[in-house]
Amino acid sequence: MLNNKCVFVIDQNLPLGLIANTAGVLALSIGEAFPGIIGRALEDSQGVFHRGITMLPIPILKGTADSLKEMREAVKAHEPELTVVGFTNVAQTAKHYEDYSEKLESYAPEQIEYLGLALFGPKKVVNKFTGNLGLLR
Incomplete structure (x- = not known):
């Protein structure tokens, strides 16, 4: 894991709430795909339980709708060495996962x-x- 890097690229022109939502969705998907990046649960000095968080820094970088589309196309040649998660207009407008699945099949x-992309893999490739x-920012 130490030779890997995780980066989120999000459309900088989105409203703040949608940027936050995009980052959250990408984080959940990366965390599910790579549970080893989540640290162990901890306790503070008063014994309060704190769930583990990511052990990797995850910079959130700025992109645009066009640059995200271009990036998604360009990274295809590096899969599966590079794990790519995309959060799209199709997903963002879906009411639930089955709705997303049905809509995506028709697009x-x-x-x-793309509202955002997560890239996870060798530092050099990312x-x-x-x-x-x-x-x-």
Whole structure:
């Protein structure tokens, strides 16, 4: 895991609430795919339980709708070495997972817009696609 890196790239033009939602969805998906990145539960000095959190820093970088679409296409050549999670317009507008599944089946790839991408894999590969991006602030 130490040679791996995780980065989120999110459309900087989204409203703040949608940026937060996108980051949350991407985090859950990466955490499910790589449970080993979550640290053990801890207790503070008063014995209060604190669930484990990620042991990897996860920078959130800024992108645009166009750059995310281009990035998603470019990273295909590096899968499965690179794990890619996309949060899309299709998912964001779905009422529940079955709705998302049905909608996604009817969309052509060129109709899908990415609100955010998570990239997880070898640092060198992740940096190849994200090294020139600034932090989302």
